[in-house]
Amino acid sequence: MTHRRRGLLITLEGGEGAGKTTAQQFIYDWLRAQGRSVTTTREPGGTPLAEGIRNILLDAKGEMAPATELLLMFAARAENIAKIIEPALGQGQDVLCDRFTDASRAYQGAGRELGLAAVDALADWVHPTLKPDLTLLLDVPVEIGMERVGKRGAALNRFELADTAFFERVRHGYLEQAMREPDRFVVIDATQSLNEVQTEIQSALEAVCGGEHCG
C-alpha cells in the first residue's frame, strides 16, 4: 500500500466583504499550479444537508437564540468535516475552507457574546484533533467590508443585517484569536489592493508549503 501524505487544511477568515471568497479562487489556482490536488468548501455549508442549515442560519427573516446559532454552525461543521474535509485530507488533497471554527469564535463567541469557552468546548468535541495548518485572516475596518457587501447589490443576509457594534466585536474577536495563535494565523490588511493582498497570501502559502515538497 502506498502511503499518501495528508493534505493541508487552509482556512479563510474575516468579516463581511473582507475578500475571503475572492482569495479562495486565487489560492485554489496557486495550489493547483504547484501540482497539488485541492478541494474547496465553505461554512456553514459544503454538503446538501449543511447547505440546508446555511439557509436557515442566513435567512434574513429568521430569528434564533445565540445558542441555537452556535449549535447549528457546529451541526453544519460536523457534516462538512465528516463528508468533505476529512476524506479529502485523508486522500492527500489540500482543503480550502471559506470560514471554519474561528468564525464561530468571532461571530458567536465574540459577536453574540457567548464566550470562547462554549465554542472551544464544541470544537474539542466535534473535531478534537483537526486544526487548520494555516488560517488567513483578511482584516478590514467594518465600514469598508460593509461597503463592499453593499456594492454587490444582493439582498443582505441575517448576519449582514446586524449592527456595527456586533461587527466590531467580530473583528476584535478574530484579531484576539490571531494573537493567541500567531503560528497558525497570518493577518492580512485587506484594505490593500487585490494585488497586494494576493502577494501576502502567496508568501503565506509558500511558508506553509515550504516544510513539504511543494510542486
Ligand SMILES: Nc1ncnc2c1ncn2[C@@H]1O[C@H](COP(=O)(O)OP(=O)(O)OP(=O)(O)O)[C@@H](O)[C@H]1O
Ligand atoms: N482587496 C480588495 N480591494 C477592493 N475590493 C475587493 C478586495 N477584495 C475583494 N474585493 C471586492 O469586495 C467584494 C467582497 O469580496 P468577497 O465576496 O471576496 O468577500 P467575502 O469576504 O467573501 O464576503 P462575504 O463575507 O460576504 O462572503 C467583491 O466585490 C470583491 O470583488
Ligand SMILES: [Mg+2]
Ligand atoms: Mg464570501
